[in-house]
Amino acid sequence: MPQSELMPIGAFARRSGLTSSALRFYADCGLLSPAEVDPDSGYRYYSAGQLPRATGLRRLREIAMPLATVEAVLGAGPDDVSRLIDEHVGKVLGEAEAVRRQAALIKSSLAAVPGLPVTALKGPVLAGAIEQVLTATARDGGMPVLGGLRWEVAPEAVTLTATDRYRLSSRTLVPAEPAAMTWAATVDGDDLRAAVGEVRRSARVGVEATPHGIWLRLASRADQHCRLLAEEFPDHRLMLASLPEAITRVTVAKDALLGALEEHPGERVALSVTEQGMSVGTHPAAPLPASVTGPALRVSFELITLYPAVSTAIGPDVLLDLRGPDQPATIRSADRGDLTTVAMPVKHGPPA
Numbered sequence: 001m002p003q004s005e006l007m008p009i010g011a012f013a014r015r016s017g018l019t020s021s022a023l024r025f026y027a028d029c030g031l032l033s034p035a036e037v038d039p040d041s042g043y044r045y046y047s048a049g050q051l052p053r054a055t056g057l058r059r060l061r062e063i064a065m066p067l068a069t070v071e072a073v074l075g076a077g078p079d080d081v082s083r084l085i086d087e088h089v090g091k092v093l094g095e096a097e098a099v100r101r102q103a104a105l106i107k108s109s110l111a112a113v114p115g116l117p118v119t120a121l122k123g124p125v126l127a128g129a130i131e132q133v134l135t136a137t138a139r140d141g142g143m144p145v146l147g148g149l150r151w152e153v154a155p156e157a158v159t160l161t162a163t164d165r166y167r168l169s170s171r172t173l174v175p176a177e178p179a180a181m182t183w184a185a186t187v188d189g190d191d192l193r194a195a196v197g198e199v200r201r202s203a204r205v206g207v208e209a210t211p212h213g214i215w216l217r218l219a220s221r222a223d224q225h226c227r228l229l230a231e232e233f234p235d236h237r238l239m240l241a242s243l244p245e246a247i248t249r250v251t252v253a254k255d256a257l258l259g260a261l262e263e264h265p266g267e268r269v270a271l272s273v274t275e276q277g278m279s280v281g282t283h284p285a286a287p288l289p290a291s292v293t294g295p296a297l298r299v300s301f302e303l304i305t306l307y308p309a310v311s312t313a314i315g316p317d318v319l320l321d322l323r324g325p326d327q328p329a330t331i332r333s334a335d336r337g338d339l340t341t342v343a344m345p346v347k348h349g350p351p352a
Contacts, residue, residue: 006035006045016054023054031071032057060085064092097190115208115215119153119179123218127200129160129171130192132339135308137189138164145231148186151214153179153207161236162189166305168236168342169312176204187214188227195224240342243328246321248294251334252278254310254318256288261307268346270300273322299325299345306331309341 013020026032027044032054034044046054053074060070065088073084130149138146150161155178161170198221199205206217216224250273260280261269272279274296277287299322309331310318317334325345332340 006047009034009044009046012046012050012054016051017058018054026057029067031067031074063088097194115210115217117180118183118207118209118214119158120176120204120206121158121173122176123199123202123205125173126205127196129173129339130196130199132312133160133162133169133171134189134193135312136162136164136167136169136341140164143231145186145229145233147189148229148233149189149192150186150233150236151184151207153181153183155179155182161233163234163236165234166302166344167309168239169309170236170340172338183209185209185214186229186231186233188229191224191226195226198222198224243330243342244323246294246323246330248273248292248297248322250278250290250292250320250322251317252288252290252320254313254316257310257318258307260288261303261310264303267303268300269303269306270298271320271322272296272298294322297322297324299329300347301329301343301345305343309343312339312341314339 007015009020009023013023016023018026023032023044023046027034032050035047035050036045037043038045056074057070060073065073065085069084069088073081076084133149137148140146146162146164148162150159152159152161153175156174158173158175158179159170160173161168163169195216198218199216202218202221204219206215208215208217213225213227216226218224257278257280264281266281269281272287273290273292274287275292277292278290279287313331314333315335319332319334321330321332323329325347328342328344330340330342
């Protein structure tokens with residue numbers, strides 16, 4: 001290639017965003033060799049056609065991608081490129097989360113503050129409750145507290161609550177023994193997700209509070225540490241107390257309703273309630289058998305809001321308290337009221 005069509009390493013560095021030393025390093029690694037090297041002076045020259053590879057290399061290294069993976073990405077086809085990048089990002093995020101949890105654990109250990117016993121619960125019951133209520137959490141950078149579970153401990157009950165502003169889910173548990181104290185805090189939802197497998201396998205779980213976290217003391221298993229979230233949790237009790245009375249109450253078989261929701265083709269689903277039963281969608285084959293008290297009503301929900309509320313209900317039947325097409329609906333088990341979800345409806349019609 002004529003020298004006039006080549007650029008020296010300094011000019012190529014400026015155009016690619018890589019330093020000259022980085023270009024030498026990548027040349028030695030075989031990732032980006034010069035187009036030509038002067039045999040007498042050793043000067044390195046690059047072509048304009050190498051700029052896309054150099055830019056791609058720089059951008060991949062900016063997301064902390066290892067050299068071996070960078071080489072694989074630069075030589076891969078479009079489908080494999082996306083997969084390799086996604087795999088790298090997943091690994092980085094997983095490692096960052098592990099580091100964050102370990103850092104919280106180290107801080108708790110170095111603080112030398114003993115955990116304060118709060119309560120004790122049956123492990124399988126607590127694990128199930130955590131998974132049920134976690135369905136109402138959300139990852140919101142502006143409000144990290146929406147990703148947490150609010151724990152409220154009283155002598156005779158432990159209540160777990162979560163909300164993503166469109167749903168509010170709450171589960172009340174009976175402790176294995178009367179709680180030692182009244183206590184409340186918001187616990188990081190991701191930490192609880194990571195701990196729930198071990199919690200389920202422990203017959204008994206002791207809960208101890210520290211200034212920045214909780215310890216879940218497990219029987220014959222490794223104890224689990226979960227961080228506390230400092231932000232103020234939404235005033236869910238005021239919201240629940242402000243709900244108007246239900247105007248229509250529906251009791252329907254949980255599995256039948258779930259089946260109808262799963263078969264519904266859209267992202268938004270309308271529930272039409274009459275004395276004949278409850279219809280799901282605009283053109284259902286037949287209404288679901290249901291016990292209905294109150295006037296006929298049509299209420300629409302986002303499927304991602306309604307389905308988890310129904311699927312986590314306990315028992316064979318689910319009870320819906322409907323307050324109108326623009327008022328929150330309460331969804332709970334017909335025979336057990338210790339898990340309750342409040343879901344916001346949406347306007348009729350297709351999603352915006």
